Amino acid sequence: MDKRTKILYGILLAGAVIAPFVGGYPLFLMSALCFALFACAFNLLIGFTGLLSFGHAMFFGMAAYFCGHAAKVWGLTPELAVLIGTAGAAAMGYLVGWLAVRRQGIYFAMVTLALSQMVYFICVQAPFTGAEDGLQNVPRGKAFGLINLQSTPHDPLFGVIPVSDDIVMYYFVLALFLLGFGVIYRAIYSPFGQVLKSIRENEPRALSLGYDVDKYKLMAFVLSAALAGMAGALKALSVGAASLTDVSWQMSGEVVLMTLLGGMGTILGPVLGATTIITMQNYLAGFGSWVTIIMGVTFVVCVLAFRRGIVGEIAYRLKR
Amino acid sequence: MSTDYILETQHLTKEFRGFTAVDGVNLKIVRGSIHALIGPNGAGKTTVFNLLTKFLPVTAGRIIYNGRDITAEKPAQIARRGVIRSFQISAVFPHLTVMENVRVALQRKLGTSFHFWKSDASLTHLNDRAMQLLDEVDLTRFADIETVALPYGRKRALEIATTLAVDPELMLLDEPTQGMGHEDVGRVVELIRKVSANRSVLMVEHNMSVVANLCDTITVLARGAVLAEGPYAEVSKNPQVLEAYVGSSEMEIV
Ligand SMILES: Nc1ncnc2c1ncn2[C@@H]1O[C@H](COP(=O)(O)OP(=O)(O)O)[C@@H](O)[C@H]1O
Ligand SMILES: [Mg+2]
Numbered sequence: 001m002d003k004r005t006k007i008l009y010g011i012l013l014a015g016a017v018i019a020p021f022v023g024g025y026p027l028f029l030m031s032a033l034c035f036a037l038f039a040c041a042f043n044l045l046i047g048f049t050g051l052l053s054f055g056h057a058m059f060f061g062m063a064a065y066f067c068g069h070a071a072k073v074w075g076l077t078p079e080l081a082v083l084i085g086t087a088g089a090a091a092m093g094y095l096v097g098w099l100a101v102r103r104q105g106i107y108f109a110m111v112t113l114a115l116s117q118m119v120y121f122i123c124v125q126a127p128f129t130g131a132e133d134g135l136q137n138v139p140r141g142k143a144f145g146l147i148n149l150q151s152t153p154h155d156p157l158f159g160v161i162p163v164s165d166d167i168v169m170y171y172f173v174l175a176l177f178l179l180g181f182g183v184i185y186r187a188i189y190s191p192f193g194q195v196l197k198s199i200r201e202n203e204p205r206a207l208s209l210g211y212d213v214d215k216y217k218l219m220a221f222v223l224s225a226a227l228a229g230m231a232g233a234l235k236a237l238s239v240g241a242a243s244l245t246d247v248s249w250q251m252s253g254e255v256v257l258m259t260l261l262g263g264m265g266t267i268l269g270p271v272l273g274a275t276t277i278i279t280m281q282n283y284l285a286g287f288g289s290w291v292t293i294i295m296g297v298t299f300v301v302c303v304l305a306f307r308r309g310i311v312g313e314i315a316y317r318l319k320r
Numbered sequence: 321m322s323t324d325y326i327l328e329t330q331h332l333t334k335e336f337r338g339f340t341a342v343d344g345v346n347l348k349i350v351r352g353s354i355h356a357l358i359g360p361n362g363a364g365k366t367t368v369f370n371l372l373t374k375f376l377p378v379t380a381g382r383i384i385y386n387g388r389d390i391t392a393e394k395p396a397q398i399a400r401r402g403v404i405r406s407f408q409i410s411a412v413f414p415h416l417t418v419m420e421n422v423r424v425a426l427q428r429k430l431g432t433s434f435h436f437w438k439s440d441a442s443l444t445h446l447n448d449r450a451m452q453l454l455d456e457v458d459l460t461r462f463a464d465i466e467t468v469a470l471p472y473g474r475k476r477a478l479e480i481a482t483t484l485a486v487d488p489e490l491m492l493l494d495e496p497t498q499g500m501g502h503e504d505v506g507r508v509v510e511l512i513r514k515v516s517a518n519r520s521v522l523m524v525e526h527n528m529s530v531v532a533n534l535c536d537t538i539t540v541l542a543r544g545a546v547l548a549e550g551p552y553a554e555v556s557k558n559p560q561v562l563e564a565y566v567g568s569s570e571m572e573i574v
Pocket of ligand 1: 336341361362365367368
């Protein structure tokens with residue numbers, strides 16, 4: 001990492017830390033972080049391995065259910081509930097990946113889409129998802145049994161800094177976001193990441209050099225599914241619910257959109273893409289179903305204007 | 321003492337939906353030799369490479385490598401045994417740097433390629449070896465540029481450096497001089513001669529002057545079957561071979 005990049009990361013981190021005190025609405029910030037992590041996990045596949053999964057909502061959404069169930073029905077502490085969501089998504093990722101990685105290109109995307117539709121229909125039928133109603137009133141509980149994350153009225157910190165438990169929850173989400181982001185960053189710049197990039201660049205060549213490409217793809221798929229699951233689990237705790245929207249194909253499409261908009265194959269692109277789309281959804285909520293159209297148009301304009309995504313385009317201009 | 325063969329095929333056959341692309345081929349490659357596989361377009365040369373490396377499943381026949389039957393093995397397994405192929409169209413990693421192209425091949429033997437929790441700084445000790453290999457193909461001054469920017473001939477040279485990085489016992493080169501200018505051809509021929517000093521090479525080649533001055537044995541393939549085999553002087557006079565090439569301008573007899 002060069003110096004300029006380090007400074008940039010420093011600024012972004014500082015911004016994330018003070019955000020709830022400078023006008024950032026905690027629930028909105030948490031949601032942005034969850035989707036940012038989801039997009040980063042997705043980007044590990046499309047941007048660094050060259051695999052287009054069109055069913056990533058199944059990991060995000062199922063982890064939300066797993067986590068919600070663990071917190072609500074089993075009464076587990078939030079960090080354990082997130083762990084269960086993440087582990088569940090990883091296990092699903094192993095199964096789905098095992099079936100999908102043998103397929104190439106569009107067939108890979110089709111297998112992931114088909115399996116995610118199956119998962120969706122199971123969720124509609126299964127009792128533990130609450131079907132159309134979803135899983136409501138998921139409690140946040142106390143992190144490590146100590147730190148209360150539940151929304152309750154609060155005295156200002158030191159008598160001056162206004163805190164609510166939404167803010168405490170935000171830091172919980174931020175901490176886990178940074179953990180997930182760190183894992184992805186490390187994986188991209190690791191010996192493993194080098195092999196992934198070579199598979200993305202020229203799969204037959206990587207194979208001919210003796211790399212079992214299917215095993216590397218499977219490993220990347222499991223990592224990606226696990227972190228997408230972590231994002232979904234955190235989302236379930238933040239908003240206190242898990243619903244069918246989280247496992248729907250629209251959600252799978254949204255993460256593709258976020259990643260392409262921000263710049264696939266870049267480190268910060270998915271974060272920016274996710275934040276942009278969440279912000280738009282938030283501020284355009286008043287327009288009802290027009291939101292979809294406005295977002296669609298924005299997306300088309302962005303893709304036409306900067307093919308590499310926002311961050312990709314900036315990086316490209318800087319390099320020249 | 322019988323001849324030492326590094327690779328042997330017995331009745332190697334490949335059918336694509338009833339069409340026989342490779343038809344009962346018996347190949348024997350003498351250890352340490354440079355062996356050419358020639359024949360008109362569509363003769364099945366690339367398919368033979370795909371079978372030897374198991375990029376395609378074999379319909380019938382056996383592949384014996386170093387005395388071991390490898391017919392049932394997987395591509396990555398065969399590569400790890402030391403059979404490394406190149407491709408008819410250049411096979412580089414375009415958006416990695418030239419040096420990273422070679423290093424990714426070197427990295428395999430470290431055994432850390434699944435370690436996603438380790439920094440890639442753990443690979444920097446391979447840089448020196450990568451630079452040595454680039455030096456062998458005269459590419460050191462391009463080490464840090466993105467490979468996509470290399471001229472075509474240089475990409476093919478990089479491919480050879482990458483192949484050498486995994487220290488193959490048997491190199492399979494599919495038309496290594498195809499599409500190259502005269503100068504580049506000369507450079508690649510010298511390179512192949514140099515690197516073949518302590519390994520075996522099987523190459524597909526259309527340029528007959530290259531075949532004539534580089535290869536010990538030549539196998540001619542036509543419509544999937546072996547038409548002739550022997551040293552260049554013999555094969556190039558074979559009337560059947562000349563006939564197979566009639567109407568095709570590929571055989572530039574010297
Ligand atoms: N995957 C494939 N499916 C069907 N036919 C193929 C396939 N690969 C090669 N062929 C056919 O096999 C024949 C031999 O092709 P190839 O081995 O590429 O020839 P060469 O390399 O000698 O020019 C051609 O007729 C080609 O069309
Ligand atoms: Mg060919």
